[in-house]
Amino acid sequence: MATVEQDLATAGSNGSGPKKYKVIGTRPIRHDGVDKVTGRAQYGADIRLTGMLAGVVLRSPHAHAKILSIDVSKALALPGVRAVVTNADLSDPGDRMCELGEGAVNLRHLNHNIFAKDKALYRGHAIAAVAADNIHIAEQATKLIDVKYELLAPVVDVVAAMQPGAPLLHADVYTDDLGEKSAQPSNVARHFRFEQGDIAKGFAQAACIIEREFHTATVHQGYIEPQNATAFWSADGQITVWTSTQGSFSVRQQVAELVGAPISRVKVIPTEIGGGFGGKIRVYLEPVAAALSKKTGRPVQVLMSRADVFEGTGPTPGSFIKVKLGVDAHGMIVAGEASLAYEAGAYPGSPVGPGAMCIFSCYNVPNGRVDGYDVCVNKPQTSAYRAPGATNAAFAMETVVDEVCQQLDLDPLEFRRRNAAKEGVRRVDGPVYPKVGLVETIEACQRSEHWNTPLEGPNRGRGVASGFWFNCGLRSSCSATVNPDGTVALVEGSTDIGGSRTGIAMQLAETLGIAATDVVPTVGDTDSVGYTDVTGGSRVTFATGWAAYLAALDIQQQLCARAADEWDVPAEAVTYAEGGVNGPEGRRFSFAEIAAKVNAHGDPVVGRGSADPQHCGGAFATHIVDVEVDPELGKVKVLRYTAAQDVGTAIHPAYVEGQIQGGVVQGIGWGLNEEYFYDVKGVMRNSTFLDYRIPTCLDLPMIDALIVEVPNPGHPYGVRGVGEVPIVPPPAALANAIAQAIGIRMTQLPMSPPRIVHEILKKNV
Amino acid sequence: MAKKQVVSATINGNATEFLCEPRQTLLEALRDNLDLTGTKEGCSNGNCGACTVLLDGHPVVSCLVLAMEAEGAEVTTIEGIAPSEGLDPIQQAFLENAALQCGICTPGFIVATKALLDTNPSPTENEVRFALANNLCRCTGYDKIVRAVLDAAERRKASV
Known part of the structure; x- marks a missing residue:
């Protein structure tokens, strides 16, 4: 059994003053670590079941087409083929909304996304699926399915899709235009507006007004593990699903709706998950595997190829954004106006809502107006991607802020500090900020060695940008059983993408005054742990950590009662402190001592925690980047990167740094490289990791994470969310650095070599 | 479908014989025929490196090697990195x-x-x-x- 001291011995410093906690702020080795460095950890595609069949999905080769007929007879006749399913094998859940934790979905649209019904709406749209004795036979069989299409003109650009006369995706989608239904069906599903103050009056006070337009490309979450699902539909109607998902309860709900079973008949066993970033919340394959299993009576595993992932799963939207910003002679923002149009993909529901809420979120904008448009295009239905919607918006706004600073000759960090959102400031969409740490992240940058080291050399530039993400609370559950050897078995409901089970276990350990290694955390399935919302919204360490804290308090109370019994004193005479129970006249049992007694007599000690905390602290980040631009090749080299972020309290600083570093690098990829290329037929032409190029380690320097801790008063340990906001500032910070390096303002993402060369040539003409 | 073939190789230090179809990749044979699921599939076209194994000491992406090419070779997967006790x-x-x-x-x-x-x-x-x-x-x-x-x-x- 390890001790708290041993945990502390392996701990690094998190750089934040005297230690308030014994476990929190240390860096123990994660509980699932050994399995993951030895290849033993079981991911979705590693499930092996007796009699298991392989499933393969047939996908539309066309971006937009009517489906006239689907003939599966030749596929069924192929030896080794066991079943074929189409949309006809799903249950129609009707036209209803279903909340998935990081955005709601319309269940009819979800049903049509699992298998196209009357129309294929994007290249890669699933049409049918085959289960066969092995994957090669299943693949061969999909080629024998005869689908007759009537081709329709596609539209894959958000601006083109908004024009009158654009190819129409849905006959039954009308614009909800500021609450009024449009007369005609439209690709624009929604137009909404946020407003405060009087923008005409605000702009009248401005000494400097900058107005710019921006385009950003469609990008993908790019998790390394493709989607997968294994299902067994038992003869008694029980459906078991093994899958790598961000939310097992969300999968349970979606599968139940899509196959027409009560949720109690669906058990979801979450496997280890190979990345998600928001892309593994919506289901794709789980209902397909279940439907194939129902038809065959055998377990069926369905896996996606990398091309399936790019062409068939939610990317994050391309967008068109306009920003107008007014600043007075004193360098204070007086007015802001923005319009954001985001691609929803095949069905309504882009993250333009959060994008519009985020665009002015780092500033006090007394007079503001933001318009948002949710636009259907012939691309896969977009999904959440790390701070969904915020990165596009920050690219536009932070670039305009930088240009204002340039025109007024203001220091970009000082401008941000003076105009920063802080406690009491009202965001344009309404909410008033509680205590937040944006100013502290700006000041951390101002104090940083990076900012105070001059950057020299030709074609080099330094850029800064800030970013915001809401974070969220939502519901979490756990149970914790005291073992007689002085440890605790913790079962929690949040699937663990990046070490969260350790961050949760550490909060339980801190509360009980035991070592992190003396808590053994397990991610439970939907039958063995209470309801828990998705791993998303930067919520897990905050909300599931809170549930673990409550379970620990429950254990404390039960152990106090047990000790009172042992000592024959009133229960209220016993308190839990310093890692043990303490009674009158100096009586004390350490946790290990009282734990050793719990199974000898009396009730087993099981702590329960369930939480729906409301006061998640918003997350702010400010980044600094140095770049060098190759003026011949247009290639941008990142020389140095520093990311300051208010994390509330860093539970496990190494994994907090890891979230920041990983988010930054995704943002760098988004800023410099990544985009979906479409041909005139609406076909994606780069659906491989060779051509959709995410950053490699050779593209990057070390990423310096500056952890700023402004504790969230709304959490027992001051936790805010960490995971999402670090992706928000990088594209803007890079654009601002490029502007300083070569004097060109990039207004289109990605800022890839061809685009930079194009701008350089244009400037030199 | 071509007949299955026997491949003899040393896998993680153990002399091993396995059956595979000529079209199967080494990645597929490791995972599906030999249950060595520690080697991961991320892309199946050599771009991501998740399926990297050592073939006679050289790193290869096992999705771009046919299983039959492992005949007579020494293959080391993630399961063969650690000593029998403890970790590398x-x-x-x-x-x-x-x-x-x-x-x-x-x-x-x-x-x-x-x-x-x-x-x-x-x-x-x-x-x-x-x-x-x-x-x-x-x-x-x-x-x-x-x-x-x-x-x-x-x-x-x-x-x-």
Whole structure:
């Protein structure tokens, strides 16, 4: 059994003053670590079941087409083929909304996304699926399915899709235009507006007004593990699903709706998950595997190829954004106006809502107006991607802020500090900020060695940008059983993408005054742990950590009662402190001592925690980047990167740094490289990791994470969310650095070599 | 469908015979015929490095090797990196440097790191980045991976 001291011995410093906690702020080795460095950890595609069949999905080769007929007879006749399913094998859940934790979905649209019904709406749209004795036979069989299409003109650009006369995706989608239904069906599903103050009056006070337009490309979450699902539909109607998902309860709900079973008949066993970033919340394959299993009576595993992932799963939207910003002679923002149009993909529901809420979120904008448009295009239905919607918006706004600073000759960090959102400031969409740490992240940058080291050399530039993400609370559950050897078995409901089970276990350990290694955390399935919302919204360490804290308090109370019994004193005479129970006249049992007694007599000690905390602290980040631009090749080299972020309290600083570093690098990829290329037929032409190029380690320097801790008063340990906001500032910070390096303002993402060369040539003409 | 063939190879130090179809990749044979699921599939076209194994000591992406090409070869997978008790210093360094988040790319990185350090025991940061550029990680931003590899090099030297 390890001790708290041993945990502390392996701990690094998190750089934040005297230690308030014994476990929190240390860096123990994660509980699932050994399995993951030895290849033993079981991911979705590693499930092996007796009699298991392989499933393969047939996908539309066309971006937009009517489906006239689907003939599966030749596929069924192929030896080794066991079943074929189409949309006809799903249950129609009707036209209803279903909340998935990081955005709601319309269940009819979800049903049509699992298998196209009357129309294929994007290249890669699933049409049918085959289960066969092995994957090669299943693949061969999909080629024998005869689908007759009537081709329709596609539209894959958000601006083109908004024009009158654009190819129409849905006959039954009308614009909800500021609450009024449009007369005609439209690709624009929604137009909404946020407003405060009087923008005409605000702009009248401005000494400097900058107005710019921006385009950003469609990008993908790019998790390394493709989607997968294994299902067994038992003869008694029980459906078991093994899958790598961000939310097992969300999968349970979606599968139940899509196959027409009560949720109690669906058990979801979450496997280890190979990345998600928001892309593994919506289901794709789980209902397909279940439907194939129902038809065959055998377990069926369905896996996606990398091309399936790019062409068939939610990317994050391309967008068109306009920003107008007014600043007075004193360098204070007086007015802001923005319009954001985001691609929803095949069905309504882009993250333009959060994008519009985020665009002015780092500033006090007394007079503001933001318009948002949710636009259907012939691309896969977009999904959440790390701070969904915020990165596009920050690219536009932070670039305009930088240009204002340039025109007024203001220091970009000082401008941000003076105009920063802080406690009491009202965001344009309404909410008033509680205590937040944006100013502290700006000041951390101002104090940083990076900012105070001059950057020299030709074609080099330094850029800064800030970013915001809401974070969220939502519901979490756990149970914790005291073992007689002085440890605790913790079962929690949040699937663990990046070490969260350790961050949760550490909060339980801190509360009980035991070592992190003396808590053994397990991610439970939907039958063995209470309801828990998705791993998303930067919520897990905050909300599931809170549930673990409550379970620990429950254990404390039960152990106090047990000790009172042992000592024959009133229960209220016993308190839990310093890692043990303490009674009158100096009586004390350490946790290990009282734990050793719990199974000898009396009730087993099981702590329960369930939480729906409301006061998640918003997350702010400010980044600094140095770049060098190759003026011949247009290639941008990142020389140095520093990311300051208010994390509330860093539970496990190494994994907090890891979230920041990983988010930054995704943002760098988004800023410099990544985009979906479409041909005139609406076909994606780069659906491989060779051509959709995410950053490699050779593209990057070390990423310096500056952890700023402004504790969230709304959490027992001051936790805010960490995971999402670090992706928000990088594209803007890079654009601002490029502007300083070569004097060109990039207004289109990605800022890839061809685009930079194009701008350089244009400037030199 | 062509007939299945017998392949004889030394896998993780054990003389092994297995049946495979000529069209099966080494990745598929390892995972589906031999139940060595520690080797991961991320792309199946050699771009991501998650399926990296050692073939006669050289790192290869096993999705671009046919299983039959392993005839007579020595294959080392992630399951063969650790000694029978405990962990390899590379694995220990990845753990202590928090060099993994979701962990799906980790087996490929650890195998590629072994190949690097077996040929270059004292790599510079840039040599590490060059050697591991075929392995994609989407979670960590590579910072802690690169540190772990540099740390592993020190650990290996200390343990000699």
